[in-house]
Amino acid sequence: MSPDKFLDFLFAGYGAFWTILFGYLGMIFSRQRRLLREVEELRRELSQRKG
Amino acid sequence: MRIEPLHTAANVAAVVAWGAILGALYMVFQYVPMERTMGNVQRIFYFHVPSAMVSFLAFFICFLASVAYLITRRRGLDIAAAAAAEIGVVFCSVVLITGPIWAKPIWGIWWTWDARLTTTLVLWLIYVAYLMLRAYLPEGARRANLAAVVGILGFLDVPIVYMSIRWWRTQHPAPVIMGGKGSGLAPDMALTFRVCMVAILCLFVALLLRRIVVELLQDEVDHLYREADVAPPERG
Numbered sequence A: 001m002s003p004d005k006f007l008d009f010l011f012a013g014y015g016a017f018w019t020i021l022f023g024y025l026g027m028i029f030s031r032q033r034r035l036l037r038e039v040e041e042l043r044r045e046l047s048q049r050k051g
Numbered sequence B: 001m002r003i004e005p006l007h008t009a010a011n012v013a014a015v016v017a018w019g020a021i022l023g024a025l026y027m028v029f030q031y032v033p034m035e036r037t038m039g040n041v042q043r044i045f046y047f048h049v050p051s052a053m054v055s056f057l058a059f060f061i062c063f064l065a066s067v068a069y070l071i072t073r074r075r076g077l078d079i080a081a082a083a084a085a086e087i088g089v090v091f092c093s094v095v096l097i098t099g100p101i102w103a104k105p106i107w108g109i110w111w112t113w114d115a116r117l118t119t120t121l122v123l124w125l126i127y128v129a130y131l132m133l134r135a136y137l138p139e140g141a142r143r144a145n146l147a148a149v150v151g152i153l154g155f156l157d158v159p160i161v162y163m164s165i166r167w168w169r170t171q172h173p174a175p176v177i178m179g180g181k182g183s184g185l186a187p188d189m190a191l192t193f194r195v196c197m198v199a200i201l202c203l204f205v206a207l208l209l210r211r212i213v214v215e216l217l218q219d220e221v222d223h224l225y226r227e228a229d230v231a232p233p234e235r236g
Helices: A003-050 B003-031 B040-072 B075-107 B115-136 B141-154 B157-167 B187-228
Strands: none
Touching (some): A003 B075, B003 B040, B003 B187, B040 B157, B075 B115, B075 B141, B115 B157
16 A cells, blocks of 8 residues: 555545544533523523513 | 633643644654654654543543442532543544554555454544444433443443453554553653653543533523523434
């Protein structure tokens, strides 16, 4: 196999690492954003009921 | 458990982790010389091995938190176990994907049912099952107890994965890190490996803290739904 082909595999390896990492970060942050929104809405609803 | 200090700690850890990763990338692609026999593809090693080590650490934290949960029944320990297991699966996925990408040009095959590869795949499947169990059981003490038992039993595979290349000599190379006499890395490679190890470790800490913050937020949302006497929406 040519050294150029080896480079393809090197970039595929690091590409896989970044894809998994950013995919996971995207999952975490989208869930965090949704939860923060829910917390805000529920707090507002509770304070409206009390007020 | 208060969310704000953990949220700040997660942000600080993330900044440190990104700095460390940039340093590690510089070391991998600019500083360290090309390995003589494998060429450039060997540079996968610097993220592949630390990812494997960090996945072991994550499963160990899951194991410790699960044991502590069964003793104390503290919700915080259940959260820590779940967060560590999830991040362990992420890093184990990195190992299982980068390994075959490295193997193909060097061994000529993507995969073989070698002792190290097979036990690592089994480890990944065990913790995927752990996450599925948590996802499909309703929240409560029963789910936490069952998850803790799986988290403890699942960890039994980690020493087997670690020792597999010492007990059985198959396709996977013998250990170069902590492999005893005749093993080891050239000084430049050892330094690069250490930097990468620190970077991946920082990334793990940042992800763990962030994941715990998210789980605490979920608890707060559940609490607010109960307080408001509103049924929470179905989550897919």
